[in-house]
Amino acid sequence: QKEVEQDPGPLSVPEGAIVSLNCTYSNSAFQYFMWYRQYSRKGPELLMYTYSSGNKEDGRFTAQVDKSSKYISLFIRDSQPSDSATYLCAMSEEGQNFVFGPGTRLSVLP
Amino acid sequence: GAVVSQHPSWVICKSGTSVKIECRSLDFQATTMFWYRQFPKQSLMLMATSNEGSKATYEQGVEKDKFLINHASLTLSTLTVTSAHPEDSSFYICSASWGETQYFGPGTRLLVL
Numbered sequence: 001q002k003e004v005e006q007d008p009g010p011l012s013v014p015e016g017a018i019v020s021l022n023c024t025y026s027n028s029a030f031q032y033f034m035w036y037r038q039y040s041r042k043g044p045e046l047l048m049y050t051y052s053s054g055n056k057e058d059g060r061f062t063a064q065v066d067k068s069s070k071y072i073s074l075f076i077r078d079s080q081p082s083d084s085a086t087y088l089c090a091m092s093e094e095g096q097n098f099v100f101g102p103g104t105r106l107s108v109l110p
Numbered sequence: 111g112a113v114v115s116q117h118p119s120w121v122i123c124k125s126g127t128s129v130k131i132e133c134r135s136l137d138f139q140a141t142t143m144f145w146y147r148q149f150p151k152q153s154l155m156l157m158a159t160s161n162e163g164s165k166a167t168y169e170q171g172v173e174k175d176k177f178l179i180n181h182a183s184l185t186l187s188t189l190t191v192t193s194a195h196p197e198d199s200s201f202y203i204c205s206a207s208w209g210e211t212q213y214f215g216p217g218t219r220l221l222v223l
Contacts, residue, residue: 032210043116043203043214044154051210088154095210096142102153 003027006089006101015110019076023089023101026070030091030099033065035074038086038103047087048074079108112138112208116215123194124223131189131218133204139184140206145177148201148217160187194222 006023013019021035031052036044048063050056050072056063062075072091076083089101113136123129133143141162146154158179160166166179178190187206191198203217 034211036214041201041217041219043114043217044205046211046213049211090212092210096207097159098212100154100156105151 003099004089004091004101006104008102009105010107011104012107012109013079015079015081015108017079017108019079019083019106019108021074021076021087021089021104021106023072023091024070025072025091025099027091027093027099028067028070029093030067030070032092032095032098033063033072034090034098035061035063036088036090037083038088040085044088081108081110084108112136112206112211112213114140114204114206114213114215116204116218118218119216120219120221122221122223125195126193129191129194129220131191131202131204131220133187133189133206133215135185135206135208135213138206138208140187140208141184142207143181143187144205144207144212145179145187145189146203146205148203150201154203157189191220194220196222198222 035048038044053067060077064073086103088103090098092098115134117132143160145157158166158168160181168174181187205212205214
């Protein structure tokens with residue numbers, strides 16, 4: 001079992017839809033969780049950063065962490081074609097040495 | 111957020127030559143930098159972890175003599191691909207630790223002819 005699992009997609013949704021992206025993990029010691037967005041041929045861009053369990057909201061983006069289920073989610077409301085990208089989750093025990101998921105390719109269709 | 115730059119963004123070279131890629135943290139000091147490789151439509155592959163002033167730690171399967179990493183200062187790490195071959199053609203991305211997060215550079219696309 002890989003340490004961090006993520007559905008690779010591609011996930012296609014119509015513009016305006018709510019998108020749910022998810023990662024599961026096996027290491028219960030992970031405490032730091034991040035979501036990155038990567039456009040084609042660009043470096044990953046940090047979107048959201050959360051510590052421990054709970055929710056965090058930033059504009060159209062909401063990150064959720066459920067440590068009891070070892071499951072994290074990123075929700076995108078009112079999705080736009082410009083949200084089309086690969087979304088990577090990453091997590092760490094101590095805020096160093098992050099383990100990355102393989103990424104989910106999202107396509108938002110106009 | 112913190113800014114990480116990479117130079118060059120694009121490089122084309124002949125087989126057998128060496129290529130140096132620079133990674134800089136522009137507005138913060140990074141004691142730890144990471145080098146990744148990414149093939150088209152594939153996930154990031156960690157190559158090595160670079161700590162300022164010490165030798166890099168390479169992931170299993172990554173040849174340290176082929177991919178030379180130097181982290182001479184808190185704002186600069188370099189990756190040198192020595193005697194590059196066409197199979198080294200890839201997208202190389204660095205990142206730098208800042209607090210409990212990691213910020214990525216824009217990447218360097220290497221094409222070896």
